[in-house]
Amino acid sequence: MTVIRLPAAQPGTVLGTAPDTAESADAYRATGGYGGRTGPDELLAHLTASGLRGRGGAGFPTAVKLRSVRDRGGAPVVVANGEEGEPGSAKDRWLLRARPHLVLDGLARAAEVTGAVRGFVYLSDPAAGESVRRALAEHPPPLPVEVVETAHTYVAGEETAVVRRIDGGPALPAAKPPRPYERGVGGAPTLVSNVETLARIALTAAHPDLRYAVARHTLVTLSGGPGAPVLTEVRYGIALRALAARHGTPDAAGALMGGLFGGLVDAPALDLPLEPGALTAAGTALGCGAIRFLTPGCCPVTTAADAAGHLAAESARQCGVCVSGTAAVGNALASLAGATAGPDTADSLHRWSQGLPGRGACGLLDAAAAIAGSLLRSFPLLVRSHLAAPCPLCSAAEPADGRRRLTVAVPEVAGPPGRTRVPAPAAAPRTPPPTYPAQPALKGTP
Template sequence: MTGVFSLLPEGRPGLLAPLLSGAWPAGGSEDHARYLAAGGYAPLPVPGRLLDRIDAVGLRGRGGAGFPAAVKLRAVRDAPGPSVVVANGEEGEPGSVKDRWLLRHRPHVVLDGVRLAAAMTGAERGCVYLSDAPAERAVRRALDERPSELRVDVVRTEHAYVAGEETAVVRRIDGGPALPTAKPPRPFESGVGGAPTLVANVETLARIALTHTHPEAAEAVAGAHLVTVSGAGTRPHAEAGAGGTVALAEVSAGTHLKVLADLCGHGRAEAVLLGGLFGGLHGAGWTDLPLDHDRLRAAGGALGCGALHFLHPEDCPVALATEAAAYLAAQSARQCGVCVSGTGALTDTLTAVARGHADGDATGRLRRWSQQLPGRGACGLLDAAARVVASLLTHFPDRVDAHRSAVCPACADPAPADGRRFTVPVP
């Protein structure tokens, strides 16, 4: 199964409100009339009640960190002065397509989420932040169809790995470059124009809208995830791009990765890269991992943005880690010296390992850096690079050692720094 599909179980209330609905023409965008007919833009609730419901069902942010949505909403609500709500649709992770898909095909559910988040926080301004041209056209059409009682601006940025980081979002909306800034303050304290600002992923806002529209299904809505699945794949009808077989699926929390791998043509996979480039590599035992923030964290990984890249027997995890490090080094904002030097050192040393040129201490240096570098940059890019390296050494020590004594065909060419292995098209 490839393309776009839902795995929400039969008979569950969550089927009342799937985000990956097929209720509009193939390739098209859900219009205002269809969204209204499905119960969208329901009258504004008592803000505290909706916030309590979001808290009760445990909705977490879908941008990568999995932070409780209610906590962020309350922090902005309780800050002094008028606030701002930002729908963050800039997908920095090259292996994720869910946010662009939502903005292209379901802009109204996102805008409804902005409206509701503004009501809960007392915001007087909204903003949709993105880099995708088709998504921008769809959002502007939706705003023309239903002029908002809230001022909603659309801000376009250039695509980059760090451009979706929350302080980079604020900086770009305020007219600066889309580059992270030092924290504190965080946006909920001082964000767009100095106002308390909620920077929320577009899927998070869409699930807030569905929670309001379908309160009877709130728990199922909060527990479902949009997941981008990619990898080499062998299915003849795959949505194939540089990232191979691609699918966007809506699945319930707790779904095992093996289920997704089998459905999406990756049943032969021997490993998986979790959470885009942030969750690390997992080898033996990956089939038992569930889509669950806490359980993946306990296993040393992270769900992140829900991007899963499967490695098949012919794929070399050393080559993948080297390409990931090279891409992250190239995407560095170059504002933090430790990030520039750290990602560069990781990439150079991994490249030497991959090409069979590493000295005897290379593995020790990689292990030491992967432990020392996390948390030292202004954003999560350096952490992602360190996690990829640490997970490679943890899950594939034998494969790393094998590169000392034999030439690896998969590592023969220099690692590209453009992220082509991980980049996938929007289904």
């Protein structure tokens, strides 16, 4: 079961003061929520000054995204994206279960800034859906807001997949351009924003004096140690090594960063600060804030095989290059862990890590390439040793099983007063993505 650790300072935090209990509208209003002190132009100025970046993975400047939708004119749409595709992340589902009013307030604020006339909350977690619907009934928003549910898959949260699903189609990525801010739900300019980003917009509106603290704190899901996974809120700049020590893995051999998108880093990289720019410059990424530390008893090759296997299983199978590419990377890493790799396996992984990024409709193929490339870059001697002889750690581990080993559960959240606490289910394999006919592989794919 994932546990929550509160930060030392409480003001302006997304976790709040009672993260294990669903917040009521009255409790939220008591903290300054749903207030009308900050107007849309003033809020946009605060978001610009603070430099708040999106928390969905790409880290795009929030103010720029809001302004882009606003400036398209027409009748914009705003979407709270709570479909959490990364297996190692639990923050978005927890937010919707525990603090739905904070998210809905942020959605309403984003609608004011962009001039949106409709809103949607997009999710796949039934408990989160129940919590959001209850919150909507408690405090009806100033614009129509609809809850749209989808199957829980890796690609379902990609912004064009979100638009397609809300429009009644499959939750599958579409070719770009146009991007949603140009032409989204129903053909209207659409803001698709991660729920943590919206929560930070609401906090900025309620506490503009704390805008820099709000923008420079982030939720992280930490896993991989001997204890339970942890959801906590930290300030940008803290060293990854300090986070590892807090999580009970001070001797970590490295980490799997950003869910799966940031790839693997080695032990020296744990001296890096948890700051998007610094991590990007070092060839990794904060992504959705999911960090899995590599314990001494876990071989990075096993973790890489788990990650690539998960991505291959989650492919929507609508891009031939993704089907063949993720399968090739996953099979190669599984053979490396299973002591059946051929002498050219490392060369193939290097070639795919360089040639596959940017060729699929979404970031899934890029993530698989990043896993392969980062393993070769961060653990080259380990890869060579696996080619020479079986690895005792990999031999002791079960075959690649990213769905079980990499997935974390949502922290337990009690219902509002009068409702019985319902324990969150243990981490379980996710619903397999829908089966679509495989497309022919593009020329030059593995």
